[in-house]
Amino acid sequence: MSSKAKANRVRRLAEWDGQQLRGLARKHGTPLYVLDPDRVRENAARLRDAFPNADVSYALKANTTRTVLEAIETSGLGAECASAGEVQRALAAGFPAERIRYTAVNPPDRDLEYVISRSQTDDFVLTIGATDTLDRVLERGYSGRLCVRVNPGVGAGHHAKVTTGDAPQFGVPYDRAADVCTSIRKEATGVDLVGIHAHAGSGISGDDLASHRELVRRMGVLGREIGALDFIAVGGGFGVPYYPDEPPLALDSVAAATRKAYGDCDAQLAIEPGRYLVADAGVLVTTVTTVKPTAETTVVGVDAGMTTLLRPALYDAHHEIRTLTPDRDGREAMSCRIVGPICETSDVFARDRSLPAPVRSDQLVVGNAGAYGYEMSSQYNSRPRPAVVTVSGETVSRRETLSDLTRLEQNN
Numbered sequence: 001m002s003s004k005a006k007a008n009r010v011r012r013l014a015e016w017d018g019q020q021l022r023g024l025a026r027k028h029g030t031p032l033y034v035l036d037p038d039r040v041r042e043n044a045a046r047l048r049d050a051f052p053n054a055d056v057s058y059a060l061k062a063n064t065t066r067t068v069l070e071a072i073e074t075s076g077l078g079a080e081c082a083s084a085g086e087v088q089r090a091l092a093a094g095f096p097a098e099r100i101r102y103t104a105v106n107p108p109d110r111d112l113e114y115v116i117s118r119s120q121t122d123d124f125v126l127t128i129g130a131t132d133t134l135d136r137v138l139e140r141g142y143s144g145r146l147c148v149r150v151n152p153g154v155g156a157g158h159h160a161k162v163t164t165g166d167a168p169q170f171g172v173p174y175d176r177a178a179d180v181c182t183s184i185r186k187e188a189t190g191v192d193l194v195g196i197h198a199h200a201g202s203g204i205s206g207d208d209l210a211s212h213r214e215l216v217r218r219m220g221v222l223g224r225e226i227g228a229l230d231f232i233a234v235g236g237g238f239g240v241p242y243y244p245d246e247p248p249l250a251l252d253s254v255a256a257a258t259r260k261a262y263g264d265c266d267a268q269l270a271i272e273p274g275r276y277l278v279a280d281a282g283v284l285v286t287t288v289t290t291v292k293p294t295a296e297t298t299v300v301g302v303d304a305g306m307t308t309l310l311r312p313a314l315y316d317a318h319h320e321i322r323t324l325t326p327d328r329d330g331r332e333a334m335s336c337r338i339v340g341p342i343c344e345t346s347d348v349f350a351r352d353r354s355l356p357a358p359v360r361s362d363q364l365v366v367g368n369a370g371a372y373g374y375e376m377s378s379q380y381n382s383r384p385r386p387a388v389v390t391v392s393g394e395t396v397s398r399r400e401t402l403s404d405l406t407r408l409e410q411n412n
């Protein structure tokens, strides 16, 4: 395989070892997230190769399990954190503070207080996206490295709900950003303005590349106008294929287009992908609990639901689903509606999906579940969160029990 083909390679669901997944499900029960830290490292290496001179940081929000964070830290990437909790996890996983950027989106006081108190000993970058946030940071005596999040006025993403670059809640408006930076340098003498930041949105595909390039171009122009910056962060958002025949992002061409749009600039280019690093490094295994023929469709109930993997219910996101049971090939294919156990009509993984005629206790595997899967799980309907294990069988996060549901209540 040429090095380019290798760079663009993605791991398809069919490449996961069904026997191994069945063994893990037998041992740990379902629903079960399975993670492959080696795959995270491969993805990290591919990104570093494609963007050799850039600062590549991982957006923790995609998956904050310790196993993933350690794989990424040892790959030499930085950490882009959206909350105090993510900063704390990044530090605990061994990321040096100099490689951590805290991107505050309308930050609660508690977050600022944590990050600012830690910044007395740790040299983070704190990113503000509003002049109000700047005031709050300065009132609390912050005197470290500062970055300004810019609203670039251009967005992209797999769904309107994850398109951020043109949503007013994110960043200082583009046409005001240079003035804000000038006044920081003049008036906020205690802080060191080191960078600017923007993010188009999440799940950028080949079709969105024009928007990505335009964002990068705008940030390059702005960075040259402001001058004397260490870095210009152009966000994350690199998509992965969710359909079996969907082509992967041509990472080398994206990197070349990014460089070209960035132009000549002394500041280091910074990117902060989340999904790209972890999506195909994780799957979700679930068990069929109900098979119910109806006039409309065959309803296939499974033991995972929108509380386990929210993306289909929230964004109508497509995830590939396969049957793990070995005798599946002799069964006739049929159209199924795959649903979870939650009392919400939106608790549907797939509406019209062909599976080999399912029977109770079949195991199904859901692909690309490493990004925004476990991370967005909840206890709604008092459903304990699932377990997470590695492909080699180590427990990453134990399955919650019924008593975990009331653990935080004061009078139980």
Ligand SMILES: Cc1ncc(COP(=O)(O)O)c(C=O)c1O
Residues within 6 Å of the ligand: 059, 062, 080, 103, 162, 164, 199, 201, 202, 203, 204, 235, 236, 237, 238, 272, 273, 274, 275, 276
């Ligand atoms: C500021 C910021 N950076 C990075 C990311 C990572 O996005 P993705 O997981 O799509 O790469 C996000 C999420 O969309 C984000 O909001």
Ligand SMILES: N[C@@H](CCCC[NH3+])C(=O)O
Residues within 6 Å of the ligand: 061, 162, 164, 202, 203, 311, 371, 372
């Ligand atoms: N949660 C989204 C990605 C949003 C990232 C946050 N800005 C998804 O699952 O696609």
